[in-house]
Amino acid sequence: MRKLIFFSVLAATALLTSCATCNWGIKAGPNFASVGGDDTDDLDSRFGVFFGAYTECMILDTFSVQPELIFSQQGADYTESEGFDGTFKFNYLNLPVMGKLYVNDGLFVEAGPQIGYLLSAKEEFESMSLSGEDDIKDDIKNIDFGANVGLGYQFDSGLNIGARYNFGIANINDFADSSDFSNTNNVFSFAVGFRF
Template sequence: MKKLILTAMAVATFGFMSAQEEGIRFGAKAGLNIASITGDDTDDLDSRTSLHIGAVAEIPISEKFAFQPELLYSAQGAKQDIGGDDLVLALDYLNLPLMAKYYVAEGFSLQAGPQVGFLLSSKVKLDGDSVDAEGVNDIDFGLNFGLGYQLDMGLFFDGRYNLGLSNINDEGDSDNQNGVIQFSVGYKF
């Protein structure tokens, strides 16, 4: 089921790009994640510092507006101090952000859009040991807000916040969401 949804989303998002419209730019990006989990019983949790990496496409709609679908591997989760050791909940996703961009000045953009994430793995790590985490939803929905700056040569910088909208727990009564601050650098060809 997960593969079918992922395939359908990728085809829907990137399939229309084969028209070879002038102005469409493809690229890659990578950067820092500062991930957290919010909601019930999260007072003792700290953010997990990790990374994201993936592909982007920018499709101009007008002089000021563009659509930017992305496909990103994103390491998320949280950590907790247990007697001086970090207990880490490592949630790794394949995220598909669908960003609307508005250029307010030359190279400078405001960005917003929905995101769907597909869980790749969920682990609990402590002192070098790792076990599978149980009860994590396979799909995560969020809403992204951000800023970006792009140089004429194709180099770009983004800052973004992903507000989790769906409960990441598949079991129990707890209601928890992902929250991720992302800083990216990338290049569009």
């Protein structure tokens, strides 16, 4: 089912972009990632970065479709009452497909689905007497699904800026008995990009 959705999104994007004028671009910026859902009271946002490339294809004068390929640092920080601090470090390769509506000159709003592939997942921890790092990739699902909303501004020079919120819509847990324990990725990001 996930492969069907993935290839359907790719096919629809290819169909739309084949009849449009397309421009390539690059983008990067900071992420403020968190994990929501069950038992997340002691979790805080994790600072990370993202970077990648996109192609923006104008379908109408004021509407475009923008598929992207993005490397994204996600996860969360935590502090426990016993003096145990740590970080969940998730690295994803994300494929958002955004619909962008230009509402005034270069100002645009955007929304669209996202599929993410988990590249790595680690937990770093530290206390007064113990520190280390565990690989927890087997406990996190390889595929993540989310949705994005955002806004930004496209300058005539090619430079663009934007802000986007990604909210997870799929449970990322893959450990035993995880069916009753649901968590999702949530990411707020700022972007600076250039469209060629």
